Amino acid sequence: MSGLNALVIVAVVVFVVVRQCSARRLSDDRRWWILPGILLFMSLREPGLTDPHREALSAAALGVELVVGLVTGAGWGWTVRLWREPDGSLWSRGTKATVLVWTGGLVLRASLYGAARLMGIHQGPGALMAALALTLLVRGGVTTWRARQVAPAYGGAADGMPSSPWKERV
Template sequence: MTGIANILVILVVVGFVASRQLRARKIDTERRFWLLPLILCALGLSDKHLIDPAHQAAAIGLLAGSLVVVLAMGSVWGWTVRIWRASDGSVWTKGTVATVAAWAGMIVVRIGLYGLGSALHVHQSAQALYLTIGALLLVRGAVVNWRARGLDAAPHTLSAVG
């Protein structure tokens, strides 16, 4: 994809995910929360130049470090979401102020990682960003689904978790 197309795809995905996070919505714990993240990961892994051949060790280290950071951040992000069961038994989620703080933190960390890569003269493709965003969303979705399934044992009341 071209640079403009990559930027547009990233902005659409971030806008889509952010808008869904900050409003109350009913979730289905059986839904395919992993579909969009796996598509993003596949897009990321499809790049033949995901690892900069001129700076292979630094590129691998940067990518591995990015993945570790986003896996931790995805887990934290999943815990910032408020989850509750409505009186009809449906499970609902809504982002909190902590969710907004997690988004801001993720953006700052991504900028820092990009700056580190630039300082090391490592070419960073948009596909690496696809891969890390996919991993982030996959972990976040898994944590939220795990927490929501924990409500299954609770009585059908207006209880809130998180």
């Protein structure tokens, strides 16, 4: 089951990063929380969320990883550029800052994992999956909240940035 979970983690990361770094139309889909919910459910079902031999240190490492996931998700949601097209459709695209936030989050998670290993703490894929679920949940919530604040196209440019006549369409 661990091999399947690792594959799910890699697939979700690739899917989300590719989608976030290209311009895409946002829909009024209110189910943005389903993928993070599935990941969270899978992470809680996975044995080894904490190391039974070092419960306190393992729980602290998991807590720090969840905080990193929360901060990464918030930073990711705040750095995505949002705008409305003249037809009223809402679009988003990750910026260079989005890539930096995502990369910083990955580096921090890898560092935490390495530090935990040095302390003798074994973290299973469930911990990584829970942090990824939290990251996606917070990013989705922040992006959804920001999207509701974007002015209509006829009222001016969204996010204070002028609308470009050309955009990558995916």
